[in-house]
Amino acid sequence: METALAQTKQQRWAGGKSPFQVSYGKLMMWYFLLSDSFTFGAFLISYGAIRFSQNFWVDHNAVFNSFPGFEANLPLAFVSLMTFILIFSSVTMVMAVHEGHKMNQKGVEKWLILTIIGGLAFLGCQAIEWTHLITHTHEVLVDGVIQHWGTTTSHNPWGPHVMYEGRMVATPGPVAFGGYFFGITGFHGFHVTCGVILNIIMLTQTKMGVFQRRGHYEMVEKAGLYWHFVDLVWVFVFLCFYLI
Amino acid sequence: MNHEEVLHEQPLVVHDLGHEAHDHHHKQSFITHYIFSQDHKMISHQFLVTGIIWAVIGGLFSVLFRLQLGYPDQAFPFLEDILGRWAKGGRLDQEFYYALVTMHGTILVFFVLTAGLSGTFSNFLIPLQVGARDMASPFLNMLSYWFFFSASVVMFSSLFVQTGPASGGWTIYPPLSALRDAMDGSKTGMDLWLISIALFIVSTLLGGLNYIVTILNMRTKGMFMTRLPLTIWSFFFTAVLGVLTFPVLLSAVVLLLFDRHLGTSFYLSDIFIQGKILPNEGGSPILFQHLFWFLGHPEVYIIALPAMGITSEVISTNSRKPIFGYMAMVGSFFAIATLSCLVWAHHMFVTGMNPFLGSVFVLFTLLIAVPSAIKVFNWLTTLWKGNIIFTPAMLFAIGFVSLFISGGLTGIWLGNSALDMHLHDTYFVIAHFHLVMGVASMFGMFAGIYHWFPKMFGRFMNNTLAYLHFWITMIGAYLIFWPMHYEGLAGMPRRYYDFSNWESFKQFEGLNQFISIVAIIVFFTQFLFIFNFFYSIFKGRKVTEANKNPWHSTTLEWTTPAHPGHGNWIGEIPEVHRWAYDYSKDGRDFIPQTEPIGENESPH
Numbered sequence: 001m002e003t004a005l006a007q008t009k010q011q012r013w014a015g016g017k018s019p020f021q022v023s024y025g026k027l028m029m030w031y032f033l034l035s036d037s038f039t040f041g042a043f044l045i046s047y048g049a050i051r052f053s054q055n056f057w058v059d060h061n062a063v064f065n066s067f068p069g070f071e072a073n074l075p076l077a078f079v080s081l082m083t084f085i086l087i088f089s090s091v092t093m094v095m096a097v098h099e100g101h102k103m104n105q106k107g108v109e110k111w112l113i114l115t116i117i118g119g120l121a122f123l124g125c126q127a128i129e130w131t132h133l134i135t136h137t138h139e140v141l142v143d144g145v146i147q148h149w150g151t152t153t154s155h156n157p158w159g160p161h162v163m164y165e166g167r168m169v170a171t172p173g174p175v176a177f178g179g180y181f182f183g184i185t186g187f188h189g190f191h192v193t194c195g196v197i198l199n200i201i202m203l204t205q206t207k208m209g210v211f212q213r214r215g216h217y218e219m220v221e222k223a224g225l226y227w228h229f230v231d232l233v234w235v236f237v238f239l240c241f242y243l244i
Numbered sequence: 245m246n247h248e249e250v251l252h253e254q255p256l257v258v259h260d261l262g263h264e265a266h267d268h269h270h271k272q273s274f275i276t277h278y279i280f281s282q283d284h285k286m287i288s289h290q291f292l293v294t295g296i297i298w299a300v301i302g303g304l305f306s307v308l309f310r311l312q313l314g315y316p317d318q319a320f321p322f323l324e325d326i327l328g329r330w331a332k333g334g335r336l337d338q339e340f341y342y343a344l345v346t347m348h349g350t351i352l353v354f355f356v357l358t359a360g361l362s363g364t365f366s367n368f369l370i371p372l373q374v375g376a377r378d379m380a381s382p383f384l385n386m387l388s389y390w391f392f393f394s395a396s397v398v399m400f401s402s403l404f405v406q407t408g409p410a411s412g413g414w415t416i417y418p419p420l421s422a423l424r425d426a427m428d429g430s431k432t433g434m435d436l437w438l439i440s441i442a443l444f445i446v447s448t449l450l451g452g453l454n455y456i457v458t459i460l461n462m463r464t465k466g467m468f469m470t471r472l473p474l475t476i477w478s479f480f481f482t483a484v485l486g487v488l489t490f491p492v493l494l495s496a497v498v499l500l501l502f503d504r505h506l507g508t509s510f511y512l513s514d515i516f517i518q519g520k521i522l523p524n525e526g527g528s529p530i531l532f533q534h535l536f537w538f539l540g541h542p543e544v545y546i547i548a549l550p551a552m553g554i555t556s557e558v559i560s561t562n563s564r565k566p567i568f569g570y571m572a573m574v575g576s577f578f579a580i581a582t583l584s585c586l587v588w589a590h591h592m593f594v595t596g597m598n599p600f601l602g603s604v605f606v607l608f609t610l611l612i613a614v615p616s617a618i619k620v621f622n623w624l625t626t627l628w629k630g631n632i633i634f635t636p637a638m639l640f641a642i643g644f645v646s647l648f649i650s651g652g653l654t655g656i657w658l659g660n661s662a663l664d665m666h667l668h669d670t671y672f673v674i675a676h677f678h679l680v681m682g683v684a685s686m687f688g689m690f691a692g693i694y695h696w697f698p699k700m701f702g703r704f705m706n707n708t709l710a711y712l713h714f715w716i717t718m719i720g721a722y723l724i725f726w727p728m729h730y731e732g733l734a735g736m737p738r739r740y741y742d743f744s745n746w747e748s749f750k751q752f753e754g755l756n757q758f759i760s761i762v763a764i765i766v767f768f769t770q771f772l773f774i775f776n777f778f779y780s781i782f783k784g785r786k787v788t789e790a791n792k793n794p795w796h797s798t799t800l801e802w803t804t805p806a807h808p809g810h811g812n813w814i815g816e817i818p819e820v821h822r823w824a825y826d827y828s829k830d831g832r833d834f835i836p837q838t839e840p841i842g843e844n845e846s847p848h
Contacts, residue, residue: 013468013469014465014466014467014468015374015375015463015464015465015466015467015468015820016463016464016465016466016467018460018461019460019461020460020461022461023461024380024381024457024458024461024462025380025381027456027457027460027461028380028381028384028453028454028457031453031456031457031487032449032453034487034488035449035452035453035487035488035490035491036491038488038489038491038492039491039492039494039495041492042491042492042495042496042535042538043495043499046495046499046510046531046535049528049531049534050510050526050527050528050531053526053528054526152507153502153506153507153508154506154507154508154509154523174525174526175508175509175523175524175525175526176508176509176510176526176527178508179502179506179508179509179510180510183498183499183502183508183510187498
């Protein structure tokens with residue numbers, strides 16, 4: 001038994017076929033994702049390195065406390081919704097791939113459409129969040145004068161508070177916050193955009209019956225791998241910027 | 245889902261391609277054949293020719309700044325004719341001198357020795373030597389070249405902008421590279437540099453994914469990984485390194501672009517420039533160096549590994565002996581690839597990093613000497629008592645070994661952080677890396693071109709010109725870089741424009757002149773090669789069907805027709821029955837990989 005197992009393992013590498021029993025395209029996608037994770041890894045490690053060299057960092061509960069349409073203080077509520085939407089779109093993607101395995105064209109179309117909607121909704125939320133951060137100004141005490149700053153790549157109104165004319169006022173915070181926040185969530189948003197485009201292409205191909213004729217929906221599976229990866233990256237981004 | 249079908253899709257598709265290729269009714273237009281070609285052989289030609297053009301430009305730049313270094317007090321009016329206001333009165337402008345140094349490094353490291361070397365030979369040899377009709381994805385392969393081409397166009401255009409090309413050194417350290425006001429070279433030229441490198445990274449990624457997947461998935465029947473020629477192993481590890489480390493450079497480039505244009509402070513903090521205080525704070529220029537060298541060091545091996553693979557193959561073939569220690573060679577490739585990702589901070593010993601952290605990097609750096617020495621001894625033992633045939637390729641391969649030893653030994657000096665304090669940024673470093681990865685890898689490339697030219701273009705190159713080319717280049721390389729060790733030990737810093745103001749370096753005036761003269765001679769000697777190359781493509785002696793394996797090699801590429809079409813083999817792809825190094829075995833000169841093991845054959 002064991003020798004037989006060893007033999008099949010040997011045969012796997014004997015050439016003439018894939019040693020991992022996967023098509024070249026899927027293998028390529030895996031290696032691409034590995035490569036891409038190094039890009040994100042470099043960003044997040046840079047972020048960590050700079051952040052921990054600072055004496056002060058912003059309070060996430062204060063920065064991310066708004067929810068469109070509500071005046072109340074709702075820390076991290078909106079980003080939780082965004083995260084839920086994105087993760088849910090991963091579930092719909094799983095369903096699309098699943099229907100693909102069953103060669104059910106209609107099912108693939110339905111779940112792909114839902115995935116695309118999820119992706120677009122996430123991007124829309126991100127646009128709202130960014131706009132809010134950039135345009136919504138806060139009082140900052142700069143060189144003894146009160147100014148009104150939004151959160152941008154070069155301005156951070158979320159610094160430590162000091163006593164000024166009998167009340168607590170924020171001072172400028174580390175500018176690295178805005179740079180990394182917009183830089184990394186933007187790079188992630190760019191990936192989501194690419195994913196949505198990829199999914200739209202998959203949808204049109206499915207509608208045209210390309211995969212049905214080909215006899216398999218492997219392309220949808222590959223797009224799915226990418227989509228799950230983008231979700232996974234978001235989990236890390238969420239962790240690093242909103243939770244820690 | 246029908247899993248089997250998916251698996252079988254590729255071989256079937258590829259097979260069709262083969263039929264198409266030797267079906268002579270199938271016509272390709274000039275554009276699909278020569279320009280937007282998806283044939284890995286044509287793409288490798290494109291990489292090679294683009295690489296050669298870049299090598300001439302990059303080499304010419306070194307001639308220009310060597311003129312300045314050798315003759316700091318002399319004017320060369322012809323410089324003004326070709327460079328205009330960058331060489332007023334026939335003397336190089338100081339900032340333009342930096343631009344030349346920067347572009348020389350960038351061009352040679354990325355465009356010649358990465359794309360020109362790995363791009364050419366990975367593309368050409370992987371499908372031929374593993375026994376595949378083409379790359380896993382010929383389309384992505386084509387894109388890979390065209391991304392490289394667009395990176396080239398952008399970089400080339402930066403030579404012609406008003407403020408000149410990037411000039412902060414090929415390592416583009418911020419804050420110099422991040423601030424437009426720092427110097428002319430940090431204006432538009434720097435942006436073009438960054439965009440060009442970003443495009444280049446996409447190109448290496450597309451190429452690298454293809455190389456890895458083709459090697460893993462597309463080997464012909466019987467081609468176990470352990471039967472692969474060492475060239476393929478070297479391209480495999482090169483591609484893995486590229487796929488894992490180039491994205492980190494992309495991150496560094498993206499952050500630098502943000503610092504330049506969006507007011508972020510990733511790399512900037514507390515800077516005065518032209519009397520102004522910049523608002524940036526909290527960033528760290530050292531962060532950039534970490535990100536840069538996380539690519540930058542593996543990059544050295546991305547350049548060196550393909551040359552090592554080519555050398556192994558050429559030396560074994562032309563010694564008529566199996567390569568010594570095949571598994572040790574594979575293992576040392578793996579060790580080098582792994583260690584190369586753990587040593588980047590040895591470029592940063594003098595940045596003020598923690599000396600205890602430095603000691604870890606010293607340890608890993610010195611450890612690389614072990615697999616490197618394994619390789620060197622294996623090449624030497626392969627040559628030992630071999631029946632050596634001194635073809636031009638063989639000479640260049642032996643030259644590679646020589647240069648790799650000479651340059652590698654000084655690596656052990658530089659890897660020690662204590663010694664590095666003195667030697668950092670001196671001509672000692674210049675001598676070290678030019679020998680070990682610059683010239684050595686050029687030699688690997690020349691060995692590859694001379695060796696595979698008959699397969700690439702179906703004709704032979706001229707041997708006399710090749711021998712001349714070898715000897716002048718070989719002797720010249722040592723005459724140029726050997727003296728630099730002494731200058732460096734005396735403390736002469738790199739990147740300086742003029743040493744005549746320094747009492748301590750005045751003694752080197754004659755030596756600098758000597759180096760410049762040899763550099764110019766060696767540069768013009770390369771035209772022997774270029775002439776030989778292009779002349780032979782059209783007029784060289786033809787490879788005939790009877791003489792299609794001119795070096796009596798065992799590997800698969802020589803079993804294709806003398807002039808293989810798209811699809812490489814007519815009919816079935818041959819099956820492989822043995823490893824790639826059965827030379828001088830059982831009384832036979834060589835046994836091709838396609839020959840089944842005989843009944844009474846001795847084990848290798």
